[in-house]
Amino acid sequence: MLDRGARSLRRTGTARPDRAPEAGKRTGWARHAVPMTSVLMCRPEHFTVSYRINPWMRPEQATDTRLALAQWETLHAVYRDLGFDVRLVDPLPGYPDMVYAANGGTVIDGTALTARFRHTERAAEGPAYGAWFRAAGFAVHEARHVNEGEGDLLLVGDTVYAGTGFRTDPRAHAEAAEVFGREVVSLQLVDPRYYHLDTAFAVLDPAGGPGAVAYLPGAFDDASQEVLRFRFPDAVVVSDDDAAVLGLNCFSDGRTVVHAPQAEKFAADLAERGFGTVGVDTSELRRGGGGIKCATLELRS
Template identity: 40%
Template sequence: MAETPRILMCPPEYYGIEYEINPWMNRGVASDPDESRRQWWALHDALTGLGAAVELLDPVRGLPDLVFTANAGLVYRDLFLSSRFRYGERQGETPVFDRWFADHGFAVEHTPDDHHFEGAGDALFCGDALLAGYRFRSDARTMQWVGDRLGVEVLPLELVDPRYYHLDTCFCPLAPDSAIYFPGAFDEYGRSVLRDRIRTLIEVSAEEAFSFSCNAVVVGRSVVLNAGAPKLARSLGRHGYEAVPLSLTEFIKAGGSAKCLTFRLDGEDAASWRSAATRAASA
């Protein structure tokens, strides 16, 4: 029997556009608190409906982006590598996340002081390798440090379009040998690495990438993503996946969508180490 996916989310009680640290954020374009709550709970309910166990982090006034739990850090088995945010506006989130993970049985560690690292926003397992986005938020040298600490292979991928400032805005592993991606977010070398290392790559159009369709949550064969990506939905269907579209427009105003709003506590479905642990547990 497959292990129940465990996901950490934070209700959007204090979410809002209070500063501008990426091209999507504009303090003149406010989020609607009621609609934000409605969209967030629709995502929560969709995930629980797919069989995921969602755990909640208490929101904190003054930390509007705490809702984007994907940026908390990176989980590898029972280790939590905490993020070291590039922008001061988000650095207050770190002690909140650290306390939660320590209280829930994880060993908490940090990258060196001068190494920026924004967790599962930029570090995503696909099979045995850690795909590592860098330039806008995380540093390439930090990603190599993370790989050394975990004892895993790291494939650095330079991001070249500031609209896709985190790897999870333009790349989503589906399984150990497949992923969706927007080629325009990577340089030619990065595109060649992805083509060489991932057997099945589903390309997302520029129009649908702009609607954050790559920022998706994978639960088994279901892919939860922002509405407005019919071509990707058809492509996923041809590969045996079902798209679950939701309206998450209030969070796109801050540069995030379904994936940004979730943190897999048990490792992503596409991580080989998670699959091995699941097999061992069910043996």
């Protein structure tokens, strides 16, 4: 039987800043055993929206750094209580988007492919994350082509699904295949609101399988939609409304999906499939075009 706190979390589906879910209370939701999840995060101490490099960003509208910090702290606490190994990289003054750690690189089998950003406003983030990878003992490959880390390179089973169309250069897909020795499947993004793959495609079960992902069909061109239907016939197909609150920008350890609480239908679909769900509001970070997954870089040893 789940304890009272776990029953409450399952009922509400949302974590409050003063009450994160308790670790080790997920047995009622477990799909299968998973290894410890290790992630890298960056505190949004300098978060603001002072320029516009995606449709979500509106510099003319005020942002609340304290609220962004509070929401980030809740996400951090949820990860710790889920038993994750959470590591931190120091934020750089003047780089408000550094909170979106997923863009800082891609780490698979102990090797880090550094990010190379398309926009000059974020250029210094790549070297900063690269330095962290080296200090942490990862083998580091300096990117030759523009890629924006796990924003566009997502691992499902043994295959990397790679987005392009707005940020990552398609030549970086071949580079990732070379660096990681994995099959890389290219997916073409066509809706500027979903400029990174991780805003339109979510990995629910990192081990892979037919129902391992969720996605928004309209974010992809026809050929990519055909690839997704063929490879993931049992995928969760997400509505426009749930995608528009960055519901697909979620993070899963294979048992529990941490997601935007505003994506209510998506959360219900996940629960029907046996996933635990925890809603964490990152609406202030969404002003910069990112959410839960953007704030989370998985470190795979």
